[in-house]
Amino acid sequence: xxxxxxxxxxQVTQMGQEVxxxxxxxxxxxxxxxxxxxxxxxxxxxVSFYNNEISEKSEIFDDQFSVERPDGSNFTLKIRSxxxxxxxxxxxxxxxxxxxxxxxxxxxxxxxxx
Amino acid sequence: DAKTTQPNSMESNExxxxxxxxxxxxxxxxxxxxxxxxxxxxxxxxxxxxxxSNVNNRMASLAIAEDRKSSTLILHRATLRDAxxxxxxxxGTASKLTFGTGTRLQVTL
Numbered sequence: 554x555x556x557x558x559x560x561x562x563x564q565v566t567q568m569g570q571e572v573x574x575x576x577x578x579x580x581x582x583x584x585x586x587x588x589x590x591x592x593x594x595x596x597x598x599x600v601s602f603y604n605n606e607i608s609e610k611s612e613i614f615d616d617q618f619s620v621e622r623p624d625g626s627n628f629t630l631k632i633r634s635x636x637x638x639x640x641x642x643x644x645x646x647x648x649x650x651x652x653x654x655x656x657x658x659x660x661x662x663x664x665x666x667x
Numbered sequence: 668d669a670k671t672t673q674p675n676s677m678e679s680n681e682x683x684x685x686x687x688x689x690x691x692x693x694x695x696x697x698x699x700x701x702x703x704x705x706x707x708x709x710x711x712x713x714x715x716x717x718x719x720s721n722v723n724n725r726m727a728s729l730a731i732a733e734d735r736k737s738s739t740l741i742l743h744r745a746t747l748r749d750a751x752x753x754x755x756x757x758x759g760t761a762s763k764l765t766f767g768t769g770t771r772l773q774v775t776l
Contacts, residue, residue, distance in 0.1 A: 557710075586764075588711075596711060596754070596766040609763050644710045653699050653718075656764055658710030 555579045557659035559645050565665045566635055574630045574662045576645030585628045586646040586656065587620065589613070596644065602628065603651070635666045668765040669693060669756045676771040679745045687740040687770050689755030694735050698757040701764060702729065702740045706751045711766070714740065714753070750774045 558577045566572050578585050587599040601608040602620050619631045628647075632639055642661040648654040672690040679685040691700060702714040715722055715729045717738075722729040728741040742749055752769040 595768050596705070598763055598765050601763065646710075653716060655701075655713035655716065656703075656711070658712065660708075660710050 555657075557645055557647055557657050559643075559659035559662050561662060562660070563663045563665070565667065568637060568666055569634050572632050572635055572664065574632075574643050574645075574664070576628045576630075576659060577626055578628055578645065578647030579649075579657055580626070582647035582649050582657070584608075584648045584651055584654070585620075585622070586648075587630045588644040588646065588658075589641040590644065590661075591641045599630075599643075608651075632664075635664075637666050640664055640666045668763070669698075669758060669767075671755050671757070671767045673753075673755060673767060673770045675768070676773065678773045678775065679742075681746060681774055681776055682744050685742040685745045685749070685772065685774075687742075687753050687755075687772065689738050689740070691736055691738065691755070691757050694757045695759065698759050700729065700731060700735070700738045701756045701758065702727070702738075702753065703756070703766070704749075704751040704753045705769070706748075711754065745772075745774045747774050747776075 560575045585602040590596045598611050600610040600614045617633045621629050644658050644661045646656040646658045648656050670693040701716040703711040705711045717729045730739040752771050754766045754769040
């Protein structure tokens, strides 16, 4: 069964550094998402992306965050200047269509900001 | 965001049925009800979704109340591999599926 893959599985970075988290969605999917989960807390929506533009974003997704689909297969989340509070699991997801399509999640990238 | 209410935790014996309840206080007429689960150290995993009628798939069954203000996820025979946090939600579009705190299901021998 096709799956969403995320790299790296664990990223350690220093405060103020830029990080790029990478995701390869399921190949025929059209909608892409990023979520995050701070340790011990709930899974939070960050952003959705379709047709090369952001469809919706949460208040967490401020100017420090950006997303891109640089080629036909990758979907990336960039954090320009990381803060300690950005430490979390970041999950990428994709779906075939918006309405009622299940989201398929990757197993996440654990970001640790020191 | 979808506002749902679930018990914090539930326990079940292996091979017994489990009924996980959810209240959907802010559901609107066109929202679908979704259930996901999160196994330890993994991303959320789709379980089932439905609109008005009860739904069955290979993983579970979904019972939806007539007024749609509540739903119940039914695992017919719980196994140790079903131990996870189960999340219910409702949304008109999957562009903003949101998760609450979920129900942590423990399955014991």
